[in-house]
Amino acid sequence: MWKKALSAALLATGLAASPAAWAEAPAPYQITPELEAAAKAEGKVVFYTATDVAVAEKLAELFKSKYPGIAVQVERAGSERVFQRIGQEYSTGIYNADVIETSDAVHFEYFKRQGWLAPMVPQEVADKWPADERDPDGNFAAYRAHLSVIAYRTDLMKDADAPKTWEDLLDPRFKDKMVKAHPGYSGTVMTSTFVLSQLLGWDYFEKLGKQNIMQVQSSTEPPKKLAQGERALEVDGNEYNVFRLIDEGKPIKIVYPDEGTPLAVGNAAVLKQAPNPNAAKLFYAFLFSLDAQQLNSDFGGLRSFHPGVKEKADRTPLSKIKILHSDPEKLEPEIPTIKANYEKYFGT
Amino acid sequence: MTSDIQVQALPVQGRRRSIDFSWPTFALLTLVLSVLVLLPLFWLVYYSFRSDTGAGATFANYIALVADPTLLRAYGLAIGMALAVGVLACIIATPMAWLVARTDLPGRRTIRMLVTASFVTPPFLGAIAYEILAAPNSGIVNIMYRSVFGLEASEYLVNIYTFSGLVFAIACFTFPYVFTLVANALDKVPSDLEDASSILGGKSMTTLRKVTIPLVLPAMLAGTLIAILQALTMFGSPAILALPAGFHVITTKIWSLFQFPPRLGLAAAAALPLLIITVILLRAQKSILGRKGYTVLGGKSGTPRITELGPWKWPAIAFVFCVLSLTIILPYLAIIKTAFTGTVGDPINLSTLTLSHWRFVLFEFSATQLALRNTFLLGFLTATAVTAIALIVSYLVIRRSVPGSGFLGVLATAPVAIPGIVLGVGLFLSYANPTFQLYGTIWILLIAFMTIELPAGYQQMSSAFSGVHPELEEAGRIVGASRLRTLWDITAPLLRTSVVAAWCFVFVGTIRELSATILLTTANTKLVSVIIYDLNESGDLGAICVLGIILLAASFAVVFIANRVPVLGGSQMNTRG
Numbered sequence: 001m002w003k004k005a006l007s008a009a010l011l012a013t014g015l016a017a018s019p020a021a022w023a024e025a026p027a028p029y030q031i032t033p034e035l036e037a038a039a040k041a042e043g044k045v046v047f048y049t050a051t052d053v054a055v056a057e058k059l060a061e062l063f064k065s066k067y068p069g070i071a072v073q074v075e076r077a078g079s080e081r082v083f084q085r086i087g088q089e090y091s092t093g094i095y096n097a098d099v100i101e102t103s104d105a106v107h108f109e110y111f112k113r114q115g116w117l118a119p120m121v122p123q124e125v126a127d128k129w130p131a132d133e134r135d136p137d138g139n140f141a142a143y144r145a146h147l148s149v150i151a152y153r154t155d156l157m158k159d160a161d162a163p164k165t166w167e168d169l170l171d172p173r174f175k176d177k178m179v180k181a182h183p184g185y186s187g188t189v190m191t192s193t194f195v196l197s198q199l200l201g202w203d204y205f206e207k208l209g210k211q212n213i214m215q216v217q218s219s220t221e222p223p224k225k226l227a228q229g230e231r232a233l234e235v236d237g238n239e240y241n242v243f244r245l246i247d248e249g250k251p252i253k254i255v256y257p258d259e260g261t262p263l264a265v266g267n268a269a270v271l272k273q274a275p276n277p278n279a280a281k282l283f284y285a286f287l288f289s290l291d292a293q294q295l296n297s298d299f300g301g302l303r304s305f306h307p308g309v310k311e312k313a314d315r316t317p318l319s320k321i322k323i324l325h326s327d328p329e330k331l332e333p334e335i336p337t338i339k340a341n342y343e344k345y346f347g348t
Numbered sequence: 349m350t351s352d353i354q355v356q357a358l359p360v361q362g363r364r365r366s367i368d369f370s371w372p373t374f375a376l377l378t379l380v381l382s383v384l385v386l387l388p389l390f391w392l393v394y395y396s397f398r399s400d401t402g403a404g405a406t407f408a409n410y411i412a413l414v415a416d417p418t419l420l421r422a423y424g425l426a427i428g429m430a431l432a433v434g435v436l437a438c439i440i441a442t443p444m445a446w447l448v449a450r451t452d453l454p455g456r457r458t459i460r461m462l463v464t465a466s467f468v469t470p471p472f473l474g475a476i477a478y479e480i481l482a483a484p485n486s487g488i489v490n491i492m493y494r495s496v497f498g499l500e501a502s503e504y505l506v507n508i509y510t511f512s513g514l515v516f517a518i519a520c521f522t523f524p525y526v527f528t529l530v531a532n533a534l535d536k537v538p539s540d541l542e543d544a545s546s547i548l549g550g551k552s553m554t555t556l557r558k559v560t561i562p563l564v565l566p567a568m569l570a571g572t573l574i575a576i577l578q579a580l581t582m583f584g585s586p587a588i589l590a591l592p593a594g595f596h597v598i599t600t601k602i603w604s605l606f607q608f609p610p611r612l613g614l615a616a617a618a619a620l621p622l623l624i625i626t627v628i629l630l631r632a633q634k635s636i637l638g639r640k641g642y643t644v645l646g647g648k649s650g651t652p653r654i655t656e657l658g659p660w661k662w663p664a665i666a667f668v669f670c671v672l673s674l675t676i677i678l679p680y681l682a683i684i685k686t687a688f689t690g691t692v693g694d695p696i697n698l699s700t701l702t703l704s705h706w707r708f709v710l711f712e713f714s715a716t717q718l719a720l721r722n723t724f725l726l727g728f729l730t731a732t733a734v735t736a737i738a739l740i741v742s743y744l745v746i747r748r749s750v751p752g753s754g755f756l757g758v759l760a761t762a763p764v765a766i767p768g769i770v771l772g773v774g775l776f777l778s779y780a781n782p783t784f785q786l787y788g789t790i791w792i793l794l795i796a797f798m799t800i801e802l803p804a805g806y807q808q809m810s811s812a813f814s815g816v817h818p819e820l821e822e823a824g825r826i827v828g829a830s831r832l833r834t835l836w837d838i839t840a841p842l843l844r845t846s847v848v849a850a851w852c853f854v855f856v857g858t859i860r861e862l863s864a865t866i867l868l869t870t871a872n873t874k875l876v877s878v879i880i881y882d883l884n885e886s887g888d889l890g891a892i893c894v895l896g897i898i899l900l901a902a903s904f905a906v907v908f909i910a911n912r913v914p915v916l917g918g919s920q921m922n923t924r925g
Contacts, residue, residue, distance in 0.1 A: 046871060048871070052886065053713065053883070053886060053888065054708070054712075054888075057708075057712045057713060057714060058712075060714065061712070071714075072714065073714055073715075073718075073871070074714045074715070075715070075871040076882070076886070077882055077885070078885060078886075080607060081885075084606065084607050084610070085870065085871070087609065087610070088606075088610065088780070088787075088870075089787075089788060089870055092780040092781060092782070092785065092787045092788065093782055093785055094785070094787065094788035094870060096788065096870060096871045096872055097871070156501055176502070177502075182591075184604060184607055185885065213594070214509060214592050214593075215591055215592050215593070215594050216591075216592055216885075216887065217591065217885040217886075218885050218886040218887065220886045220887060221885070221886055221887035224691075224886075224887035224888070224889075225486075225887060227691050228483075228485075228486040228691050228692045228889075229485055229486045230483050230484075230485045230486040230692075231485060232485075232501075339607075343418055346594055347593075347594035347595050347596070348590075348591050348594055348595065348596050348600075348604075
């Protein structure tokens with residue numbers, strides 16, 4: 001794949017002697033009436049996403065109201081499941097997906113290496129996105145970000161009893177009370193497990209595994225288990241789902257531990273083999289538009305890299321939180337270890 | 349394919365000149381069934397000896413199988429779970445079957461019907477219903493328990509996220525297998541044997557213990573084995589209940605091997621012991637059922653003796669009501685409640701009642717329509733294809749019209765030994781490659797469902813065939829019709845009721861399938877069972893319950909209509925007299 005993509009690129013540019021030219025992002029594009037018309041002719045865009053299904057469907061609705069006549073097929077699963085699905089499909093020559101988005105940054109390095117992505121840079125991204133939140137070659141950009149947070153039910157746990165640090169979670173008083181998502185399913189949790197294993201060591205997880213934790217799959221699920229009252233405390237889970245539930249009036253509070261909170265960045269990209277290339281291009285540009293990003297923030301509780309987005313006043317701004325960043329290049333070789341250790345300490 | 353053959357067979361001018369299509373049909377069916385059954389198994393074995401890294405032939409996968417403690421543990425837990433399910437199902441089902449078949453318990457017909465309803469319920473939906481009912485903190489049962497006794501928030505009565513919880517939830521939806529087999533056997537136990545016991549002075553309990561129970565013991569054991577088999581190969585319920593409890597069973601472990609980058613070789617090697625266990629269990633079942641002969645020694649020589657319960661009536665009613673509550677009434681109420689309230693933990697009152705889940709599923713969730721369409725399309729296609737194939741195969745086998753036709757019967761029964769997840773792995777390996785690009789289409793699912801459902805369809809059709817005397821067919825043949833034409837014009841109409849029943853059976857089986865499906869669907873071939881599973885992984889219980897209600901309502905409707913449409917015979921026309 002890699003070789004094929006490379007030679008194709010070389011042939012196309014005719015610059016076989018200068019590999020640097022291949023690594024340059026294409027010129028930014030804007031949404032033109034021609035692009036809209038071409039997208040409408042295709043009539044459909046298929047969006048593989050790991051964002052919570054209600055948020056993703058809301059975004060699709062906004063797109064449909066802006067560009068009537070183009071249906072959006074939302075395929076939501078956990079990041080690692082989306083990755084598995086696209087891997088299975090591409091290895092068997094099935095090209096269903098137009099635009100893809102997961103919260104595991106490693107995936108996009110992999111896609112890029114495989115040459116599966118079509119480089120393109122929406123004007124909005126070129127103008128407004130911080131340089132380290134987009135691929136220098138223009139293959140992908142950070143469409144969303146969110147923290148993986150500790151949170152608890154205020155009616156089931158007093159504020160004074162709530163944990164303040166990661167180490168607090170090892171206290172026997174939290175035994176049987178916690179719920180946690182799975183790194184084999186969730187990109188967010190894969191990222192946070194990596195970051196925390198670097199920070200606290202694997203023996204931290206070994207001890208945590210003895211706390212009799214309820215294991216769920218998606219990082220969207222622990223907040224929902226809190227909302228149900230099934231558990232009083234979540235070890236990890238999407239900050240944005242917690243925001244949404246707080247907005248709905250559920251008695252939940254977030255803890256930003258002293259050691260820091262892991263950040264998961266959700267990249268998005270257009271696939272080279274997209275069956276609806278124009279609709280994909282249009283949808284991709286739409287994803288980074290202020291309207292879409294503001295909707296993600298208001299309805300979805302997601303963090304945005306668009307400087308124009310205004311967050312609701314009751315949310316702690318990122319600038320006030322100690323953030324733990326992950327390096328996808330260092331994470332990637334660790335994935336088998338993380339999965340194996342996790343199964344060893346947590347059983348699945 | 350049958351219609352082509354018929355059209356060619358139409359211009360029948362006389363017996364001599366027409367070609368007998370038995371042979372070509374036989375050859376074609378043998379080919380089709382071999383491809384359906386043997387090809388996936390071949391690839392499964394082939395891949396199990398191949399390295400995942402592409403290094404050629406290897407035993408590494410089998411070494412990993414015995415060396416990897418996580419795989420061994422998953423196997424151990426799965427076997428333990430399956431045995432426990434079998435025992436529990438047998439303990440629940442046998443007394444109930446006896447009460448329904450051989451006592452004067454009121455409402456026996458209704459009870460049988462309700463047990464059938466629990467058979468229609470997909471086990472994964474049952475497992476989700478039990479999450480709603482018996483999760484330790486938010487479970488409705490535990491909430492009520494705490495409020496009745498005024499207990500602390502950390503107290504709970506039952507916890508479904510445990511090994512025993514999982515066993516219980518699976519047994520609730522597999523006991524109908526034992527129930528049906530035992531009840532049918534009790535229907536057939538001739539009363540003269542029991543009469544003989546009474547005449548010789550045996551009290552009713554002695555008769556029960558010494559005559560009736562030994563006579564239905566084979567059916568009990570056979571039913572228990574089926575329950576064990578079902579539990580062992582089940583994917584949905586363990587995925588929903590065992591993973592939160594922090595353990596894998598073998599099916600969920602195999603599924604986790606498909607995480608990207610997939611370890612296909614190891615998955616294939618891990619699937620093969622499951623196949624072997626299944627074959628062993630089925631052989632055990634066959635050897636037990638082989639003794640069934642003496643059960644019906646006296647034929648239907650009299651109506652079964654009815655035991656009068658007398659003062660035991662009320663405990664009996666309480667027992668049956670308890671079982672039905674646990675397996676049908678409570679789960680269904682939980683599903684309905686969750687579909688109409690905000691979150692699972694909410695109490696029911698005017699402020700929590702909402703249609704938001706319905707709005708989400710019907711109007712906002714873009715996968716709904718596609719999944720419903722795919723599910724019912726596949727249900728119809730599979731049911732029709734399987735019934736047609738089963739009809740022809742059982743005709744060829746029972747009437748022995750072609751030498752070697754017994755082999756066809758074996759082929760049609762063989763898939764029963766292939767667990768869904770194993771077949772899923774095998775089909776993925778067979779058809780998800782550049783030569784056969786079937787992965788990603790509904791055809792790979794159709795193949796999977798046909799293979800899975802063929803044994804059930806074939807069993808039903810062949811038992812129906814043995815009830816039709818060949819003399820009517822012989823009459824047709826003498827008048828000059830070809831075999832297939834006789835089959836179509838004479839035998840099939842005679843078998844209408846059984847055909848409709850087999851069709852419904854396959855249809856219901858198809859829409860509740862998850863274990864093979866989960867490996868074979870893609871974005872464009874979503875099925876309702878898979879989106880329910882996806883939604884479960886993200887914790888959207890309300891939406892799941894709405895989809896579950898739609899799925900159940902549609903399945904009941906299809907079964908109802910199929911039994912009422914006059915063209916199809918209707919159930920009142922019992923042509924077998």
